[in-house]
Amino acid sequence: MTYVVTDACVKCKYTDCVDVCPVDCFREGPNFLVIDPDECIDCTLCVAECPVEAIYAEDDVPADMQDYIELNAEMSKIWHAIVEKKDPLPDHETWSTVSGKIGHIER
Secondary structure, three states: OOEEEOHHHOOOOOOHHHHHOOOOOEEEOOOOEEEOOOOOOOOOHHHHHOOOOOEEEHHHOOHHHOHHHHHHHHHOOOOEEOOOOOOOOOOHHHHOOOOOOHHHOOO
16 A cells, blocks of 8 residues: 545645655655655655645545546656655645645646
8 A cells, every 4th residue: 555645735735744754755746746656665654744634545545536546656757756845835825725626736
């Protein structure tokens, strides 16, 4: 099993999770993070660090967010690793409570 970044991260991109990842499995896109399923060691450290609860175990991803499993796998092959915490996106507070953001992901 691996962990998956989901909807709440889109247009927020908090990176608290990156700081605690022991294997650098996070990849960074313009307005979203993903987890490389081939690198993730299922340590669970990132889950508690996400301020918007965007990270789920693959088996626990809500039914309406199942597309994020494939999206994480796909984009982790394209986007570059992020290994240090950065500031969230400028309008993160506006977007942190919005749901259904998959269409807003910039590739």
